[in-house]
Amino acid sequence: MLELQQLAVAYSGHTVVKDISLSLAQGQIGCLVGPSGCGKTTLLRAIAGFEAVAQGCIRLQQQIVSSSTVQQVPERRHVGMVFQDFALFPHLSVADNIAFGLQGLTKANKLNKVRELLQLVGLPDLGQRYIHQLSGGQQQRVALARALAPQPKVLLLDEPFSSLDTELREGLAREIRQILQQLHITAVLVTHDQNEAFAMADMIGVMQHGRLQQWATPYELYHKPANRFVADFIGRGVLLPGTVVDGAQVATNLGIFQQRYNADLAVGDSVDVLIRPDDIVHDDNSGVTAQVLDKAFRGSHILYQLKLQTGEQVQCLALSHHNHAIGEQIGIRLDLDHLVLFPLLS
Numbered sequence: 510m511l512e513l514q515q516l517a518v519a520y521s522g523h524t525v526v527k528d529i530s531l532s533l534a535q536g537q538i539g540c541l542v543g544p545s546g547c548g549k550t551t552l553l554r555a556i557a558g559f560e561a562v563a564q565g566c567i568r569l570q571q572q573i574v575s576s577s578t579v580q581q582v583p584e585r586r587h588v589g590m591v592f593q594d595f596a597l598f599p600h601l602s603v604a605d606n607i608a609f610g611l612q613g614l615t616k617a618n619k620l621n622k623v624r625e626l627l628q629l630v631g632l633p634d635l636g637q638r639y640i641h642q643l644s645g646g647q648q649q650r651v652a653l654a655r656a657l658a659p660q661p662k663v664l665l666l667d668e669p670f671s672s673l674d675t676e677l678r679e680g681l682a683r684e685i686r687q688i689l690q691q692l693h694i695t696a697v698l699v700t701h702d703q704n705e706a707f708a709m710a711d712m713i714g715v716m717q718h719g720r721l722q723q724w725a726t727p728y729e730l731y732h733k734p735a736n737r738f739v740a741d742f743i744g745r746g747v748l749l750p751g752t753v754v755d756g757a758q759v760a761t762n763l764g765i766f767q768q769r770y771n772a773d774l775a776v777g778d779s780v781d782v783l784i785r786p787d788d789i790v791h792d793d794n795s796g797v798t799a800q801v802l803d804k805a806f807r808g809s810h811i812l813y814q815l816k817l818q819t820g821e822q823v824q825c826l827a828l829s830h831h832n833h834a835i836g837e838q839i840g841i842r843l844d845l846d847h848l849v850l851f852p853l854l855s
């Protein structure tokens with residue numbers, strides 16, 4: 510449905526997005542995450558047709574819409590956009606805002622379509638209100654309805670929840686995902702918020718310095734990060750030094766562990782082992798102790814900052830009823846299904 514092939518975008522000759530290849534099938538939602546300035550919005554604008562591409566191409570439904578020789582105008586791409594600030598018209602009613610994108614319909618058909626869209630986004634009775642008479646979450650729903658009105662092939666959402674408070678964001682993200690799935694619409698979302706990406710996305714792209722570091726499912730990104738940057742950017746965790754003691758085993762200060770995925774490691778190789786807070790469990794019989802340096806209460810869980818006797822720090826996400834005091838020594842054990850290793854560059 511949407512395919513980017515070795516895409517590069519430049520501003521005044523300065524390339525800010527490089528060598529991006531990714532694809533989404535009809536109905537899939539992709540999220541772009543990455544540090545500020547890494548090129549997420551630029552990529553979205555290139556898909557919409559607001560930026561020309563320097564290299565590579567963009568295909569929509571198998572047709573090239575952007576390349577170094579083709580630049581289809583935004584209006585012909587049938588791409589909808591939802592912006593961070595909603596970009597609604599304050600002088601128009603909710604219904605007129607939504608109807609704005611409905612060209613070439615009779616008045617009766619327009620009214621029906623607007624009613625349908627208001628129902629879809631859960632605002633059936635608010636068509637006559639003005640934008641300032643709506644909450645932030647309601648405004649976001651109107652912005653979504655307006656973008657969906659012309660039945661776009663692809664919907665692009667640029668930080669759509671960033672002006673809403675956390676509570677509202679999570680619920681709205683889930684709800685918008687359901688609406689998009691119901692319509693079987695392909696969407697690309699830019700967000701700063703990892704939880705939002707996990708809640709919304711079928712595929713997530715992690716960008717750094719204009720390059721796509723990994724394009725994968727949320728599960729793969731968390732459990733099989735392609736490199737140190739992705740491991741560090743997605744989820745919490747630390748990299749603990751280890752040594753390969755035979756092809757299938759790695760020794761660390763938390764114990765010796767089996768590894769399955771890295772076939773090309775030799776005995777004696779130094780590696781970093783990714784340890785997520787949820788990989789460590791409390792176990793007083795493990796023979797490995799750590800001191801509680803800090804703790805953050807999370808309701809059902811507590812996130813502990815721990816210091817091993819050898820000096821390294823790790824984090825442990827424990828159920829809340831395991832309530833340890835700062836300074837306490839506790840036994841811990843690594844409990845993980847597979848090791849994520851990064852060989853050290855010599």
Ligand SMILES: Nc1ncnc2c1ncn2[C@@H]1O[C@H](COP(=O)(O)OP(=O)(O)OP(=O)(O)O)[C@@H](O)[C@H]1O
Nearest residue numbers: 520521525543544545546547548549550551552701
């Ligand atoms: N119109 C422009 N002209 C020149 N440079 C630009 C322009 N727009 C963005 N840039 C630069 O391109 C790079 C990528 O910007 P972009 O807005 O795509 O990043 P982003 O990942 O969306 O950032 P943020 O998360 O802060 O919104 C940045 O270095 C930015 O300064």
